[in-house]
Amino acid sequence: MKEILLCKYGEIVLKGSNRRYFEDTLCKTLRHRAKKYGSFEITRSQSTLIIEPKDDFADIDGMFESTQKVFGIVGISRCAVCEKSMEAIKKTVEEYIPQFLIGKKTFKVVAKRSDKRFALDSMQIAAEVGGYVLAACPYLRVNVREPEIVVQVEIREFGAYIHAGQFKGAGGIPVGTSGKAMLLLSGGIDSPVAGYMMTKRGIQLEAIHFESFPYTSERAREKVLELARELSPYAGTFTVHIVSLTHIQEELVKNCEEDYFTLLLRRYMMAISDRIAKKTGCGALITGESLGQVASQTMQAIGVTNPMTTLPVFRPCIGMDKEEIVQISRKIGTFDTSIQPYEDCCTVFTPKHPKTKPELSKVEEQQSRLDFEALVNEAIEGAYVEYIRAEV
Ligand code: ATP
Numbered sequence: 001m002k003e004i005l006l007c008k009y010g011e012i013v014l015k016g017s018n019r020r021y022f023e024d025t026l027c028k029t030l031r032h033r034a035k036k037y038g039s040f041e042i043t044r045s046q047s048t049l050i051i052e053p054k055d056d057f058a059d060i061d062g063m064f065e066s067t068q069k070v071f072g073i074v075g076i077s078r079c080a081v082c083e084k085s086m087e088a089i090k091k092t093v094e095e096y097i098p099q100f101l102i103g104k105k106t107f108k109v110v111a112k113r114s115d116k117r118f119a120l121d122s123m124q125i126a127a128e129v130g131g132y133v134l135a136a137c138p139y140l141r142v143n144v145r146e147p148e149i150v151v152q153v154e155i156r157e158f159g160a161y162i163h164a165g166q167f168k169g170a171g172g173i174p175v176g177t178s179g180k181a182m183l184l185l186s187g188g189i190d191s192p193v194a195g196y197m198m199t200k201r202g203i204q205l206e207a208i209h210f211e212s213f214p215y216t217s218e219r220a221r222e223k224v225l226e227l228a229r230e231l232s233p234y235a236g237t238f239t240v241h242i243v244s245l246t247h248i249q250e251e252l253v254k255n256c257e258e259d260y261f262t263l264l265l266r267r268y269m270m271a272i273s274d275r276i277a278k279k280t281g282c283g284a285l286i287t288g289e290s291l292g293q294v295a296s297q298t299m300q301a302i303g304v305t306n307p308m309t310t311l312p313v314f315r316p317c318i319g320m321d322k323e324e325i326v327q328i329s330r331k332i333g334t335f336d337t338s339i340q341p342y343e344d345c346c347t348v349f350t351p352k353h354p355k356t357k358p359e360l361s362k363v364e365e366q367q368s369r370l371d372f373e374a375l376v377n378e379a380i381e382g383a384y385v386e387y388i389r390a391e392v
């Protein structure tokens, strides 16, 4: 039996004259993904994308799973295609549809006939198919007003489409349609979630990770690259810039007051991210900050780190509780990696009494004890790039 996928767009349908661009981006993403699963054809029909295997080797299950992580699609139906005869439709309903009706008590059939040459009209098709469903699943009842599941039959030009129910898509808008932004990716729980949330809004990611070798280890870096790989089914292929803060941290420890270490370090991070972002065509920064979560995430602390960039800073976790962030991190599959206990450059040389209500002038005085520009440039010159190939 031939199976295809019917994908329903979400917000794309509201995009007016830009709709074409959103659709093209979405199709490009799907075509790119399809390569891994065999030969597929992707076509559009009103607000539905049709993904169709071209031969018996195409892996429709793999493609289905991958499509569930593509932003811009709100619902996916698995759909059987058969010959346009009531006999073939009956056979397909009996064999294919019961798997979608497990645990359901009520249903209705909706039929559509775009091929008007078909002998029966929509009402007649629906009535007959209703009978086949009842024969295959005698425990079901018809409920036309509030069915738990709708069985759909569409008589199209090249065949009859039969499907029931819809799986949830990833929602959002297609990756790339909102431009590119630089994610500050640590090994923690929050920043991968922040990256996921912004890719959902159409952002193409680029990432930057700060380390402090030998105070942070090779394993800590590996963990971050693993997190990046875990984001890639949503984000696609992207690069991670690795930047060493070792020299900066050593200079901070030698020259500045301990209470300001974290804030000063975060100012360096923002400044370096700002410059690498601009060089690589990113229009914004993304962080996993959540208001009040730690000393460096109070309003005042964010207030003294924010001015180090002129780019907009997206902080999708800012109003979320840890528990809400954890829930998303479990859903997208980054949680287990995030909780592996490796050090982060923010957790080495941490002050015992970090300033939670810093004054900008005091922070600037502390910063002026070092050659900020020289240290930033040195860090940028020493940066290198890791490519994350999408695991879709
Ligand atoms: P996370 O769980 O994302 O690590 P956190 O609760 O540990 O966040 P902080 O350490 O204060 O919070 O970091 C706040 C944000 O700064 C992070 O979400 C991340 O965007 C960025 N950040 C922190 N450390 C690093 C790092 N080593 N490399 C890149 N970005 C970082």
Ligand code: MG
Pocket (backbone or CB within 6 Å): 186, 187, 188, 344, 346
């Ligand atoms: Mg962290």
